[in-house]
Amino acid sequence: MTMIEAIRDAHAVAMERDERVVVFGEDVGYFGGVFRCTQGLQQRFGSHRCFDSPISEAGIVGTAIGMAAYGLRPCVEIQFADYVYPAYDQIVSEAARLRHRSAGDFTAPLTIRMPTGGGIFGGQTHSQSPEALFTHVAGLKTVVVSNPYDAKGLLLAAIEDDDPVIFLEPKRVYNGPFDGHHDRPIVPWSKHPLSEVPEGHYTIPLGEARIHRPGGDLTVLAYGTLVHVAQTAAEETGIDAEIIDLRTLLPLDVDTIVESVVKTGRCLVVHEATLTSGFGAELSATVQERAFHHLEAPIVRVCGWDTPYPHAHEWSYFPGPARVGQAMLEVMGR
Amino acid sequence: MDGEQVGQQALRLHIPDTERGPGAEPPEVRFISAAGEMRRPELDEPVERIALMRKQMVRVLDDDGAATGPWDPQLTADQLRTGLRDMMLVRAFDARLLQAHRQGKISFYMQCLGEEAIACAHKRALHPADMHFPTYRQQGLLIAGGYPIVQMMNQVLSNEADPLKGRQLPIMYSSKEYGFFTISGNLATQYVQGVGWAMASALSGDTRIASAWIGEGATAESDFHAALLFASTYRAPVILNIVNNQWAISTPEDFARGASATFADRGFGYSIPALRVDGNDYLAVYAATRWAAARARGNLGPTLVEWVTLRRGAHSTSDDPSVYRPAGEASHFPLGDPIANLQRHLVTLGQWDDDRHAALSNELDAEVAAAFAEADAHGSVKSGHTADPRTMFDDVYAELPRHLREQRDQVGR
Numbered sequence: 001m002t003m004i005e006a007i008r009d010a011h012a013v014a015m016e017r018d019e020r021v022v023v024f025g026e027d028v029g030y031f032g033g034v035f036r037c038t039q040g041l042q043q044r045f046g047s048h049r050c051f052d053s054p055i056s057e058a059g060i061v062g063t064a065i066g067m068a069a070y071g072l073r074p075c076v077e078i079q080f081a082d083y084v085y086p087a088y089d090q091i092v093s094e095a096a097r098l099r100h101r102s103a104g105d106f107t108a109p110l111t112i113r114m115p116t117g118g119g120i121f122g123g124q125t126h127s128q129s130p131e132a133l134f135t136h137v138a139g140l141k142t143v144v145v146s147n148p149y150d151a152k153g154l155l156l157a158a159i160e161d162d163d164p165v166i167f168l169e170p171k172r173v174y175n176g177p178f179d180g181h182h183d184r185p186i187v188p189w190s191k192h193p194l195s196e197v198p199e200g201h202y203t204i205p206l207g208e209a210r211i212h213r214p215g216g217d218l219t220v221l222a223y224g225t226l227v228h229v230a231q232t233a234a235e236e237t238g239i240d241a242e243i244i245d246l247r248t249l250l251p252l253d254v255d256t257i258v259e260s261v262v263k264t265g266r267c268l269v270v271h272e273a274t275l276t277s278g279f280g281a282e283l284s285a286t287v288q289e290r291a292f293h294h295l296e297a298p299i300v301r302v303c304g305w306d307t308p309y310p311h312a313h314e315w316s317y318f319p320g321p322a323r324v325g326q327a328m329l330e331v332m333g334r
Numbered sequence: 335m336d337g338e339q340v341g342q343q344a345l346r347l348h349i350p351d352t353e354r355g356p357g358a359e360p361p362e363v364r365f366i367s368a369a370g371e372m373r374r375p376e377l378d379e380p381v382e383r384i385a386l387m388r389k390q391m392v393r394v395l396d397d398d399g400a401a402t403g404p405w406d407p408q409l410t411a412d413q414l415r416t417g418l419r420d421m422m423l424v425r426a427f428d429a430r431l432l433q434a435h436r437q438g439k440i441s442f443y444m445q446c447l448g449e450e451a452i453a454c455a456h457k458r459a460l461h462p463a464d465m466h467f468p469t470y471r472q473q474g475l476l477i478a479g480g481y482p483i484v485q486m487m488n489q490v491l492s493n494e495a496d497p498l499k500g501r502q503l504p505i506m507y508s509s510k511e512y513g514f515f516t517i518s519g520n521l522a523t524q525y526v527q528g529v530g531w532a533m534a535s536a537l538s539g540d541t542r543i544a545s546a547w548i549g550e551g552a553t554a555e556s557d558f559h560a561a562l563l564f565a566s567t568y569r570a571p572v573i574l575n576i577v578n579n580q581w582a583i584s585t586p587e588d589f590a591r592g593a594s595a596t597f598a599d600r601g602f603g604y605s606i607p608a609l610r611v612d613g614n615d616y617l618a619v620y621a622a623t624r625w626a627a628a629r630a631r632g633n634l635g636p637t638l639v640e641w642v643t644l645r646r647g648a649h650s651t652s653d654d655p656s657v658y659r660p661a662g663e664a665s666h667f668p669l670g671d672p673i674a675n676l677q678r679h680l681v682t683l684g685q686w687d688d689d690r691h692a693a694l695s696n697e698l699d700a701e702v703a704a705a706f707a708e709a710d711a712h713g714s715v716k717s718g719h720t721a722d723p724r725t726m727f728d729d730v731y732a733e734l735p736r737h738l739r740e741q742r743d744q745v746g747r
Contacts, residue, residue, distance in 0.1 A: 022537065048537055054567060059526055059560030066467075066530025066544075069515070072537065086556065093520045094527065100729045102508040102516035103498045107732070138730050162732035207735070251735040 001197040002189045004174045006148035007037045007113075010155035011075065013201050015045050018073060021159060023050040025060055025077030025113075034079055035115055035174060061087035061112060065095050068110040068164075075159050081114035081168060082128045095164040096139030111158045111165045116144070117225055117272050118309050118318060119172035119182065127309035129224075129273035134166040135250045135282065141206055142249045144168040144223040147177065147194035150247055153204030161206060170224040170272075180229035180321040182314075209253035211260070215242035218266035218331050221257060221283050223247065226270045226319065233325035239332060241268075249279055257283070258290045265296040266331045270324055275303035302327045350588040354658045360666040361586060363642065365389045365596065365610065369396035370403025374621075375607075377629050384607040388598040391610050391642060394617035399678035407459075407621040411685040417458065417616045418680065419694060420478040421450035421673050426698045427473070427483055430706050431490055435651045439714050440490050442504045446471040448614070448646030448664065449579055451672030454478040455619035456575070460545060460627055467515045467528030467546040470505055471577065471645075481512045483702065487709035492720055495712040499721040499728075522548055522555035525574070529565045532572035532630070543630040545573040550597050550640075551582020554590045558600075562638070566604040569635035573626045574606070576638065577613065579645035584658040601638035613641030614672040617679070642669065 001009070014021045023038055029052035032039030041050040053060050057078055064074040078084045084091070095108040118127030134142045141163055145151040151169065158165035172178045176188045189195035212227050217240040220230045227245045234241040242260050246253065261267050267287050269280040280301040287299055302319045310317055353359060367390045375384050394401050409417070428445035435443045446453070453474025457466075466475050476486060488495040490504040498508060508516035515531075518524055528546030535542050548558060553576060565572050576597045580587055591597060601608030607629070611622045619641065626637035644667045648655045664671075680686030713719020727734060727742040734742075 022534075054560075054563050056560045056563065058557055059564045062523065062526030062557060062560060063530030063533055063564050066527035066532070067534035067537075069527065070465075070531045070534035070538070072534045089520060090523060090526075090557075094518060094523050098516060099732070101498070101502050101506070101518075102510075103501065104729045105508050105510045106516050141731075251737065254736065 001148045001195055002175050003145070003148045003151050003169070004035060004037055006152040006197045007155055007169065008039060008041070009197065010152040011038060011041055012044065014075070014156055014159045015041065015049055017201060020071065020073045021049070021075060022067065022072055023075050024053050026053055026055055026079045028052060028077050033077060035171065037113070038077065057083055057085075057087035058090055061090040061095070064110045064112075065090060065098070065108050068108040069098065069106045073109055073159055075111040075113065078112060078114040080126050081116040081130050082125045084114055084130065088133070091134070091140070091164070091166070092137050096137050099163070100139060107162060108164050109162045111155070111167050113167045113169060115171040115174070116168040117170040117172055118314055119178060119225065121311060121314060122309070123311035124308040127314070129168075129271065129304070131166075131168055131249055132273060132277060132279045135279055140164055140166055141251065142166045142168070143206060143247065144170065144249060145247065146170065146173060146224050146227040146245050147192070148189055148197050149194045150204055150210065152197050153202050154206070154247060156201065157203040157206050160203065165206070168224070172225045173228065177228045178225055179232040180324070181232070204247070206248045207251040207253055209247055209256040210245045211242065211256070212245040213241065213243040215240040216264060217241055218268055218328060219244060219257070219260040219264045220328075221246060221267065221269045223249065223271065226272055226324075229319065229321055230270055230324055232321040233328055236321055237325040237328050239328045241328060252286070254286060254290065257287065261287050261291040262294045265294050267295065267299045268327055268331050269299060269301045270303065270319060272304050272319060274306045275301060276306050278303055297331050297333060300327050300331050352586045352588050354584070354586070354660070356656060356659070356661045358660040360660045360663040361580065363668050365391060366668055367391040367393060369393040370405075372403070372405065374404040374625070377625070377632060378634055379607070381602065381605050381607050385602045388596055388602065388608055388610060391612055392618050392622050393612040393615050394621060395615045395675055395679055399682035401617055401679060405618060405621040407617055407624060409617065409620065411680070411683065413458075414676065414680055414685065417455060417620075418673065418676050418686075419698070420454040420458070420474065421616070421676070422694060423483070423698050423701070424450045424454060424474045424477050425673065426702045427477060427486070430702045431487070432651070434706065439710070439716055440504055441715060442651055443490065444470050444505050444650045445647050446473060448671060449577065449643045450474055451616045451619050451676070452577055452613045452641045452643060455616045456545065456623045459620045459623035461542070462513060463542050465513050465515060465528070465531055465542065465544050467524040467531070467544060468517060469521070469524065469547045469549055469552070470517055471549070472547055473505070473507070476507060476509065476512060476514055479512045479514070481509055481514070484705040484708050487706055488712060491709055491712070492715035493709065493712040494719045494721060495709070496721060499725050500715065501726070521552035522557035526557045526561040526564065529561045529570050529572050532570040533564070533568050536571055541631070543571040543573070543627060545575060547575045547577065549582065550576055550578040550587050551585060551590050553597060553600065562600065562604040562606060565636035566606050569633070571630035571633070572636045573623070573630060574636055574638045576640045577643065578640050579643050581645045581649070583649045583653060596640060598638060598640040606636050606638045608638035608640065610640045610642060612669050613643035614669040614675055616672060616676045644669070
C-alpha cells in the first residue's frame with residue numbers, strides 16, 4: 001500500500017467504526033482530494049460524511065471546531081500545509097484552548113491533515129514544513145508521518161484522540177520512500193516492508209517514537225521524509241547510525257531519545273523545515289538537558305536553510321544525503 | 335471628467351471622518367421605520383423579496399408604549415414582566431460589578447448598558463437547549479437563562495470558587511449546560527464555530543439550533559465572511575446575530591460597514607435572508623428571534639439579524655469614552671432605552687405601575703447584593719484566594735502529558 005492508500009484506508013476504517021467521523025475540505029468530496037487521500041469516501045459513505053468545502057481554511061477549521069464541540073469527530077484536510085495560515089487563529093486561539101479555557105466544559109477533538117514538505121518543485125507556497133508553529137502551542141498534538149504503516153495507525157489514533165491533532169503528511173513520501181536522491185528513479189512503496197499495512201483497525205499511540213534503524217555509532221533524530229534520507233546517508237557513509245523516527249513531535253517520546261543518546265554518545269538532528277527556531281532546537285535542548293554527560297561531541301543540526309523554499313534551487317535547499325552524511329562524519333569526528 | 339483629465343489628477347484616499355468627541359453632534363441612526371410598519375414575510379419567502387427589508391427596521395412598540403403590527407409576538411403580561419425582570423437584573427448585576435471594579439476587587443469588567451433587551455429576549459424566545467456562541471456583551475443570555483449569578487460573579491472575581499479556575503479574563507463565561515459557548519477574546523472566531531455547531535446538529539438529525547453573536551465592528555474580520563458563506567452553502571440551522579451598538583471601542587460603524595450599506599445588507603450577497611431590528615424593543619427582538627428560529631428549525635437555513643442599539647457605557651473598564659463620544663448621545667438616541675420602553679408598554683397595558691417598578695428594583699438590588707456577598711466571601715484574584723496554581727496544567731490536554739507533569743512539579747518550588 002502507498003501512504004496515500006494507507007491514509008485513505010484509515011479514513012474508511014474510522015468512518016466505518018464511528019458515525020461521528022466526518023471528513024471535509026477543499027476538493028475532498030467528489031474528487032477525493034488533490035492527492036487523492038479521500039478518494040471514494042463520498043461514494044461509499046455518502047455526501048453527509050465526506051463533502052467539499054469552499055476555499056476558506058478559516059471556515060474549514062472554524063466549522064470543524066464547532067462540530068467537534070458539538071460532539072462529532074471531524075477530520076479535515078488543508079490542501080497544502082502552506083495554506084493553513086488563514087486558519088491559524090482558529091487552531092491556536094480556539095481549538096488548542098477550548099478545553100482549558102472552559103475548564104473541560106467544551107473540547108475540540110478534531111484532526112487537521114496537511115500535506116507538508118518539499119521535493120516536488122512546489123515553490124515557496126507548496127513546500128513548507130510548519131510543524132514548529134504547532135509544537136509551540138499548548139493544547140495541540142503534532143504528528144509527522146514517514147510511511148504507510150505508521151500513517152494508518154497514527155491517523156486512526158489522531159481521529160480517536162480527545163484533543164486536536166495536527167497531522168502532517170510529507171508529500172514527497174506519499175508514493176515512495178524517497179531516499180533523497182532526486183536524480184535517481186523513484187522507488188515505489190511496494191518494495192518497502194513498511195508498506196505492508198494490515199487490514200482493519202489498529203492504532204499507534206501518539207507520543208511513541210520508532211527506531212527506524214538500530215545502530216551504535218550515533219543517534220539521528222528525524223521525522224517525515226528525512227527518516228529515509230538519514231538512512232541513505234548512513235548507508236553511504238558506512239556509519240552505524242541509530243535513526244529514530246519521532247512520529248509524534250508533541251507529546252515527545254523523551255525516553256526513547258535519551259536512551260539512544262546515552263547508548264551512542266552522539267546526536268544529529270535533521271529536519272526539512274528552516275533551521276532557526278525549528279523543532280530541532282527543541283530536540284537539541286532536550287538532549288542537552290537530559291544526556292549532556294553522555295555526549296562525546298556537540299549536537300549538530302542539519303535543516304532547511306533559513307530562506308523561503310526556492311523553486312529552481314529546491315535541491316540546494318533540501319537537506320539531502322550529502323549534507324546529512326557530512327554532518328554524520330562531523331559528529332563522529334572524522 | 336474624461337479619461338485624460340482623470341489620469342492627470344492626483345489620487346486622494348478617503349478616510350471616513352465622522353465627527354467624534356464631546357463637542358460633536360450625536361451620529362444619526364438611519365432607516366428607522368415606524369412601529370408596525372414592516373410586514374412579516376413568510377418563512378420561505380425568496381431572499382430577493384426579503385432583501386427589500388434591509389433598509390427598514392422591525393419595530394413593535396410605538397412611542398406611546400402600544401404594541402402594533404404583524405411582528406407583535408402577543409406575549410402574555412407574565413412574559414412581559416419576566417422580560418422586564420431579566421433586563422433589570424442584568425442592569426443591576428452590571429452596576430454591582432462596576433462598583434466592585436471601582437472598589438478594586440476585580441481587574442476588569444464589561445457592562446451591556448442599553449443593550450439588555452437583545453440577549454434577554456433572544457434567550458427567552460429560543461429553546462433552552464439551543465447553543466449560543468456569544469461575544470462579550472451577552473451576559474443577558476446567561477441571566478435570562480437562569481444561570482446562577484453568583485457563579486458569574488465567582489468567575490469575574492477569579493476566586494477560589496471560579497468555575498473556570500481563574501483561567502479566563504473576567505466576563506469570559508462558559509456553560510455548556512446553559513447553552514453558552516466559552517467566550518474567546520479574539521473577535522469573530524465564535525461566529526464560524528456556531529455555524530459548524532449548527533452543521534453538526536443538522537448532520538446528526540438533532541432538533542437544536544445555534545445562535546452566533548458578533549458586534550458590528552468585528553464583522554470586518556474574515557471569520558465573519560467565512561461564517562456567512564458556510565451557513566449559506568450548507569443551509570445551516572443558525573441565527574447570525576450582529577449587535578450594532580454604533581461603536582467599536584472608539585471607531586464608529588462607518589469603518590466596518592461601507593458608506594451607504596447596513597449590516598443587514600451583508601446577508602444578501604450570501605443569499606441569507608436578513609432583518610434589521612430595533613434592538614431596544616423587547617417585543618421586536620422576541621418576534622424576530624422566533625421568526626429566524628422557525629426558519630432554522632424548518633430546514634430553511636440561516637437568518638442574519640442586525641440588532642440596532644446603542645452602547646451607552648464605555649467599551650470596558652479600561653476604556654475612556656469621554657475622549658471620543660459625543661455628549662448627550664444616549665439622550666438623543668432615537669430608539670430609547672430597552673427597560674424604559676418595556677416598562678412604558680406594561681404601564682400602558684395596565685399591568686405595571688411605578689410602585690411595582692420600584693419594589694422590583696429594590697428586590698433585584700438585594701438579590702444582587704446577596705449574591706455578591708456570597709461570591710466575595712470566596713475571595714478574589716486581588717486577595718489571592720484563587721484556584722491552586724497547579725491546576726493551570728489541568729485541561730491543557732485530556733490527559734496530563736509528561737512535559738506538563740514535570741513543569742507542574744516545578745511550580746512554587
